Structures are given as C-alpha cells and as structure tokens.
Amino acid sequence: MNKNLRVKSSEYIDETNRISFKFNGKTYHGFKGDTLASALLANDVHLVGRSFKYHRPRGIMTSGSEEPNAIVQINPNTNRTEPNVRATEVEIYEGLEASSQNCWPSVDFDIGGINNFLSPFFPAGFYYKTFMWPASFWEKYEFFIRHSAGLGKSPTSSDPDIYDHRNIHCDVLVVGAGISGILAAKNAAKNNFKTLLVDEKNELGGSTVYENNEFNKINNKTSSEWLKKEIEELKNIKNLEIKTRTSVAAYHQYNYLLARENLTDHLEAKDKTNKIRQRLLKIRAKKVILATGALERPLIFNNNDRPGIMLSSAIKKYSEFYGVACGSKNVFFTNNDSAYESAMSLYNKGINVKAIIDIREQSESKIVKKVKEAGIKIYWSHSIVDTTGYKRLNSISIMKLSNDGTSVTGSKISISCDCLGVAGGWTPAVHLYTQSGSKLKFDEEKKIFLPNQNTSEQISVGSCGGDFKIDEIIKNLNQKLKDTLNINETDLDSIKVEIDQENSKRNIWLLPSDKPLGKTKPFVDYQNDATAKDIKLALREGFRSIEHVKRYTTTGMGTDQGKLGNMHALGIIADTAGVKMGDLGTTTFRPPYTPLTFGTIVGRNVGKFFDIFRRTPINDWHVENKAEFENVGQWKRAWYYPINGETMHQAVQRESKAARESAGILDASTLGKIDIQGSDASEFLNRVYTNAWSKLAIGKCRYGLMLNEDGMVYDDGVTTRLGENHYIMTTTTGGAANVLGKLEDYLQTEWPELDVYLTSVTDHYATASLCGPNSKKILKKIIPDLDLSDENFPHMSFKEAHIGNIQCRIMRISFTGEHSYEINVQASYGKDLWEKCMEAGQEFDITPYGTETMHLLRAEKGFIIVGQDTDGTMTPIDLQMDWIVSKKKYDFIGKRSLYRSDTMREDRKQLVGLLTDDPNIVLEEGSQIVSELNQNPVEMLGHVTSSYFSPNLNKSIALAVVRGGKGMMGKKLFVPMENKNINVTVANPVFYDEKNERLNA
Amino acid sequence: MFLINCPYCGERDQQEFKAGGEAHIERPKQPTELSDDEWAEYLFMRKNIKGIQFERWNHAHGCRKWFNMVRDTSNDEIKAIYKMGEKPPAQ
C-alpha cells in the first residue's frame, strides 16, 4: 500500500486529473502538474538511485535542474528513451515510465553497493592509480567499469520526433522568470524594447510563488500573492514574448545564447506524434538580463547523503507548490534563517517538525520567534555528527559545536526522523554569466562569487547578482534597469517593501564529527561520490590548482557539473591550504547548463538534410538510366552505369573500352567554372598559374597548374581565352570554392591594382564531354554547320556555336587522351543537350560513362588527379611535370618555394608508374611500397595513389609516389600485403598512347 | 559566436565569415631576391599573440570581401575593423 503524503491542495496541481505512471516497474499515481519527483515523494518514495562510485542509495535532494541524485532513464526500451533525466524536471503524464540508473539488478538490491563497504580501498584517484597498470589490461578494466557505471542507455532505434531551430533577435533577453526576471521583462517591454523572457520551469514566478513568510510583504501582500498579480498583467504587454519550459544551455560571446524550448516532453505519447518535440532557440540579444536566481547549498557533514536528506528550500517547494510532505518526522539543519520558513510551511499544514539544528549561536528574527512559539525545539550551536538509515533516513546524532566550529563536544543526542532539510545558504547561479566570458570576484564576507567584470551588454539582477533580501532586490533591480535601459521611471519606483530578516549566517564548509575524518563520509559531490576526505587527500598528494583537484577527485564532473557542491569543495581546499577562497580562483562552468539532446542540436538537419548535396542538370537522366552515384564533395556524380546486372568492375571495363573504341559521354557539369574578366586578366593568370599565359590566343585553351605559396600543387584545370579580356577557368570539382576564395584573396589583398573580376559560374553551365574516335561524327550531326576540321578547330581550341537555338561553348580538350569535345550550354538546357548527343550517337553505340571510367581512362594516360595523386606535399617537379613550370616568368604563386633546399631534394617522393609483374594483380590504392623485404623496420618508400585494371592495355596499371622514384625507372620493388608480397616494376606513368596520336584520330 | 561588423554589409553572425590569419604580412615583391630564411619568414612564421592581434577576415558567405580586424585574443573583444589597404587604427 502506497502512503499518501499529499497534505494540501495547491493551485498548481490539478487533483481532478489523476495520472498513473510507472517507476521501476511499479505503478503509482500523481496529478497533472506534478513532477516525477513530487509524485514519487507524495507516494513516500525517496530512494530513486545509486551513487556513481559506491552505489550508495540516494534520494531526491532538490526540486530543480541542480538535482544530483534523482537521475532517471525515461521510457526505457522505447525509441523515445532518454538517459540522465532529472526526476525533478520531468512533468508526469499518463503512461510515463521511468527507471533508476546506475543500479543492477535493482535499486533496492544493488550488487555494486559492495563498493560502499570497500570504500576505504577506493580513495580519490583510485581509477587512475589502479587501472593504469599494466597498461595492456586497460581494455579489460574498461569493460567492467563501463558496465557498472551509471551512464544510462541510449536508444537503439531512430528518434521518432521532430526537432527544430529558430533564430531570434531581440532587444532584451531576460533569463529566469522569478520576481526579478518578471519585473525586468515587464519594464523593458513597456519601454518599447522587444523583449524575450525565458524560464526552464512550466510556471512563471520562480521561488517567489511559494514564499510564505508572513513577515516579508510587498505592497502589503505576501510576495507570492503580489507576484501572482504581476504575472497576470504580463499577458497584456506588447513587445513581450514569454517562453516557459525553455532553458538556456549556453551563453556565448556577443550575447549569443542557445536555449532549448521543450514543447512535447510533458505530453502523453499520443499527443507527441507529428509535433516538434524540442526547439533550439539561437538568440542574439542586444542586452541580456540574467535573473537566474540562486541555488541553495547543502551542508557537508558525516553521512549527509541518505535518502530523506534534502535541501530545505526543496521541502518548502514540495509542501507549498505541490502540496506534498516529504516526511512525517521532519528535522532541519541550518546555518541561516531560511530553514525556519520551511519549518513553518510544514507546521502550518499540521506536519510534524521535530527539531531545528542550527550551527549559529542564536538568531533574533521574527520567523525564528514564530518557530519558538510553535514549540519546535531548536538546538543552537549544534551540528549533526552522523546519520543512520540505509535506504531511508532513520535518525540523526547531534553534538554541541566548539566555538571555533572545528570540533564537537558534550554528549551525543539522537533524534529519530525520516526527513532532514539542510540549509547552507545560497549560491548565486552565475554559470551563464561566466560562460559569457564575464569575470567573477569572491565576496569573502558573504562567501559567494559575484558578477564583477562584464564583457558584454548584460546585467545580473536578483539573487544571481548577490541580492537575497526582497528590499535589496527591488532597489538594486530598479537602479540597474534604469541604467541599462536608459529610462527614468519604472513600475518599481512605487513598490513598498517590509522585511523581517536579520539574515545572519555562520559558514562552516566542513562540519566536524566526533569521529576522525578518515572514518566519516561527508559528501561534497553527490553524483560522483567525492567526499571532503578525497579533496584533502588530493591536497596532501600535492594537487594545488582547483582544476587539477577537480579532475583528480572528479568533484563537479558529473552531469550536474557539481551545482550543489562546488563551493564547498573550494571552501575546503581554501581552509586546508590556508589561503583565501578568492585567491583560489573558480572552476570554469562550461555549456550546456543542463544537458541537451542530440536531436535538439541537429534540429532538421537529419537524413536527407544532414548535408547539402548538389545535382547536375543532367541528373534525372542518370537516375532514369540506373546509374550508381558517388559523392564528390557535395556533388552526387554518376559513378558508373551497370546494365544487365553488371558488377562495377564489369561496367567500368565495358565503358572504358567503348570510350576508346567508338564514343563515350561524361557529365562534366560539376567541374568548377570561374569567369575571369578585366584588362589585367592575362597578367592575373600569369601570376596564379605556373606556366605562361600572356601569349595565349583568343579562342585557345591551356592546361594550368596552380600552386600554394609553399610550392605544393593546389589545383589544376583548363582555362580558355574567350576574348581579349575574358577567360573561363575550370577547376577540379572539389576545389572550386577554395580556388575562387584563394584568387579573390590575392586580388583583394596582394594585387588590388589589377583590373580583374571573378564570378563563379559553376552552376550556370551544364557540360557534356564527348570522347572517342567517333566523337567528331556525332558532333557533326548535332551542329552540321560547324567546321570541325583540325585546321579550323584543332585540339586545345574553342568555338562558340548553336545547337538549334541554344548557344553553346565547345572546347576541344581531352582528359582521356581521345579526340574529345566539352560542350557547355546554359544549365537549363543540359538534359536536352545530353539527350541530343545520345540520340546522335546511337548509331555509334555511344556509351555513357561515369567518374570511375573517367579516372581509369586518365590513369592510362598518366594524368594526375589533384587530391588523389597529390596530397598537398607534391610540387610540379615531384609530379614530373617540369614542363609546365615556366623558367622565364619572374614570379608566380609558389615559385620561390620551388627553389627552397627542401623542395629541391632529389629524394623527395615523386610520381611514377607501377606495373605488376603479374598483369592480373590490381594493387590496392594506399598500399605501401618497399625495396627490401627483410629489413626491420622496413623502410617505406611511398604508396600507390591510383590503380586500375586497364581493359585497353589488358593489364593492371598504377600510379604511385615513390621516394627518388624519378631515378628508378625499371627498378623492381615490392608491395607487401597481408598474405603476399607483390612484385612491381617502376614504369613511365603514361601507359597508353605515349605519342598522343589519338587526340587527332 | 562573434557579431562581426563587415565594413561593406554591417553586423553579421560569425558563421558568415572565415578567419584568414595574421594581417599586414605583405607578399614580397621580389621573392627571387630573398634567401631561403627570408622567404621562410614570410611563408611560415606567424606571431599568434595572446592579447591584441591584427587579423584578416573574409565575409565568405556574404560580400566575399576581405578586411582587417583588431581582436584581443584573450577575451575575443573586437577592437576595430577596417578595410584592406587602410592603415590600422592607432592603439
């Protein structure tokens, strides 16, 4: 029978809407408005997980995103499952299932719990010290560590949900909709600033909506009553957009913030379908107002981690907001007044509060008097020295604190209880502030980090700015708003505040026990099981930097990034090392503030939208004719065209033969095309290519090699002179954008005096490359009035012509060594052109070929492909292309580097041909080449860059780069493979038609 | 993510830009006159300063213009932006 601890009706909980959900396989009931945590607590379930290292039973500790313990797997074994979700943030819905993480076989009986009893053997750095030796065993250790570690399980099938991104530009972004955020947003919007207010919770109001201290009044109302009216008014304000369930994950420089808006996580499965689950908001704000509030600190004492030990403020929220009592025998442990408010919240609902343990000597505030009047026992100057209860808190033992707070005296008093609220003061939530690059300073008196040096247009208001009392909050908020928004009056001018708080505090980072530290377990980081003892050990072992201590002890390294314990860790280090906390520095808070799903990060960019892809104007024809495609950069290129169930090899052999024996056609539209105009165009080409360009006649084409300034080959292609001051340059398919960028760079920054204009026209033209001995006859059929004689239209020349009404540019150039034409038409006519060629070529059995055949044909001719036969370390000389490097030109990009001592070495890797002794063996591209087989270690001379079986030569051919290869013609080398050594001979890289006779065939 | 004020287009997101390394390294007018060491100095050596650094940026996904930026690399504050060929602002 589940116990029902619902003690009060709450306007935030809809008790007419009963919801059933499962936790660890058991069915429970809650109400609409509950979080998983509040619903479990209403059912008296505290034990929700196990800690990471010792597998100690852990309970719900907080009511928000800072939760270190109640980390659950949502909807396990479904495609919507999600690990590492905080039960305090999950809104329940009908059918929700959740299970504990980091426990096996169950949270009640956990095999890893044995680590707890072995914990003397698991000190800080245990994993580093133990599992690193012997090094070869790491893989085995890792298997066990990973399997017992509580990282949750990722889904195994694809995510059914839709995710979205949205850009938002606003004048003012307000992060956090507590009292400060609401007032800031309201006043910004009223003053015509386009304002966005976001909050991670589903309700506005922050902690103020459950403030019940009758001694704190705003305009004669309790702060919660007053704020409700303010929230009502927000609805009618123009210029204000409000987003709840939206948490800011990252705050980058220049006020660029990423927030996750949660749209369907609180809905039941049937309502999630076809809706956007989460949206990543990319916000660029002119001004940012951080109103992120403060996190309550726990107190660090022996065995402070048992289920039932919670933050005092969380107990108040569960009582006031969710109407849930977290225990029936409650005790509070505090160093300030806020625990008294929580105690009164329970007392007023008739819930038993047995005692308050206060480490201070006294407090005179009204709320303390009220607690005394209620007859609740207060133990001043006392500290908890131990707790009992394995799966649920059972009792605490307290003793009197010494004056200096370092030891305890007197007799031990035991108090039985099932819930302990701890109140250690407040830490401003400055995580986002520091992410923005702004700097903190430490306030030695208040023991908090405060915003100090802003790097962007931002303010921190309310408790994240260090103001905790409501009168201070309103006063400072008012001034900051006026300053940052440059306005003279605000709504806040007329607010009257009465307050009670004396607000004294006694700060002791590590509370003493009657046992020595070595025999106690005062947890600092709950999720990673780091204790005060571990931190002190790290200091003893010589770690000084906070970043090192953090990594060595894993303090603050969990999914919660140590939101609760980081300050205590710093405090303990400072006390132990005898330095001021402000001198220690703080650790870096890195994004995301709370974890993001991968879905949110990628948004719509999944599946087909994962990357951009480009298709040529002729693409539809390739698809209709069953081409296989390959990715070349972003392009989808026809790879080969299998017919009658051919394998790739068979198709490529057929295509290659056909292209040399009769006619082939290739879609070359993807080649980069840059239109170059201006009176200095020739001079420009002279400077960017290695060869000379000034004497190229109009209507002629020339192959060019482009280097980087370091002398290495960067790109190649044919450029045609269309007119006196007009050229069209082609680049490699993959290099197009980079070449244009590089040329622009030189034009704009080194040679601004040149009159040259560059325009990318890659997408403007479609190109069909017609090749083979019958290509001329086919072209003649398409353009009967064009004189195709070698005299009128020789190799490496250009003609403008018309196919019907379609204007086209024809270059007689060849990448295959065959008589060949590249026909360019306006992109929209590309498919027509292609079909015309196919039709005209039918009688010659014209064969479409893809990129694989193109690669094979050019390899037969020893033509390089930049990026395949070169890798950014090859000069033209290395490629045996000395002929293309002008000796006469005074300068071109990369020239000087060709004369550096290193680039002139004889033993550089050089491009050669390779022939296998057995002509049927085709080498693997990338294979290593050696000259000696019995060396140890063997000296690697180079590698195979291109390798094919040539159907036209009926043997295997390869290109390779080999150290000193130029001088090795005819030398026998070896390509050692896994099971055999292949004998090869260095050869001339031009395997086919060495005299280039076929160009004019 | 910087907000960069392109001198030709105005404020744009950093995503539209490409960083181009240290600024004011002029390509030698007569490379062939230089020793290997002098050429290597131009080719390879960059300062990579922590603090105020002069850099080249390109509005690659915008107007494609190159310009100069003065940036404090320790906190990414953009101190100044000026066109190619213009003199850097006085410190």
Ligand SMILES: [Zn+2]
């Ligand atoms: Zn621009």
